[in-house]
Amino acid sequence: MARPKAPILNAQRIRATALALVDRVGLEGFSMRKLAHELDVQAASLYSHYRTKEDLLADIADEIMSGVDVSGFDTGDWRHGLTVWARSYRSALAAHPNLVPFIAAGPGRRTEALRRADAVHGGLIAAGWPARHATMIGASTKYLVVGAATNSFARGFDDDVRVYRDRYPNLSQAHRLSEHAAAIDHESFELALSAFLDGLTQLYASLVPGGHAQPPGSPEEGE
Structure with a gap:
C-alpha cells in the first residue's frame, strides 16, 4: 500500500x-x-x-499556558508561589509574543488558564490573603508579566549614536541598549517583580496577624 x-x-x-x-x-x-x-x-x-478560528487559538493558548508553573503555591509560601508563577508565565508568553493579545484578553473558558487562575487564587487565600486582595494580586501580577512579555524596553532605542549625541545628552549611551537587550529586559523584570513582592510583603504583614512572607523551611526564591 x-x-x-x-x-x-x-x-x-x-x-x-x-x-x-x-x-x-x-x-x-x-x-x-x-x-x-x-x-x-x-x-x-x-x-x-x-x-472557528477562535476555537483553534483557544486550544493553542491552552497549550502555551500548560507550561506555566503554579506548583510553588503547594509550599504554602505565597511569595515563592508568585515568584515561580510570574517567571514561568513571562517565559511562556515571551516565547510567542504575537499570541499575547489573545491570551491576555482573559481565561474565558480555556481550561489550562482557569486551572492556573484557580491555583493562584486558592494559594493566596490559603496563605491568609483576603479574597479581594488575592484577586488584585493576580491581576497586578498579570499586568506586570504581560507588559514584560509584550515589549522590550531596550530594543525600543535606535542603535545610531547620532540620534542622541547632541539633542539628548542624558541618553548618550542609549544606542548601546539594543546589544544588551536580553540582559536588560530580564534584569528589569526581576527588579520590578522583587519590588512588587516587597511591597506585598509589607501589605501582608499589616493585613494578616502574624503574617510572614516565607514560612520556616520554605524554599528560597532563587534565580
Whole structure:
C-alpha cells in the first residue's frame, strides 16, 4: 500500500502549524485560509477539527499556558508561589509574543488558564490573603508579566549614536541598549517583580496577624 504524499491532518498538526504561522505573521495576518495553504489542504478540512478560528487559538493558548508553573503555591509560601508563577508565565508568553493579545484578553473558558487562575487564587487565600486582595494580586501580577512579555524596553532605542549625541545628552549611551537587550529586559523584570513582592510583603504583614512572607523551611526564591 502506497504511503500518503502528505502527513495525515490532525488537531496536533493543525495547532503546531497555526502557532508557527502566528509567530511569523501575527494575529492580524493569521487566517484559516492561510493556515490551509500552509498545510496544503482545503480550508473546509480544518473545520472538521475546529469549528472557528477562535476555537483553534483557544486550544493553542491552552497549550502555551500548560507550561506555566503554579506548583510553588503547594509550599504554602505565597511569595515563592508568585515568584515561580510570574517567571514561568513571562517565559511562556515571551516565547510567542504575537499570541499575547489573545491570551491576555482573559481565561474565558480555556481550561489550562482557569486551572492556573484557580491555583493562584486558592494559594493566596490559603496563605491568609483576603479574597479581594488575592484577586488584585493576580491581576497586578498579570499586568506586570504581560507588559514584560509584550515589549522590550531596550530594543525600543535606535542603535545610531547620532540620534542622541547632541539633542539628548542624558541618553548618550542609549544606542548601546539594543546589544544588551536580553540582559536588560530580564534584569528589569526581576527588579520590578522583587519590588512588587516587597511591597506585598509589607501589605501582608499589616493585613494578616502574624503574617510572614516565607514560612520556616520554605524554599528560597532563587534565580
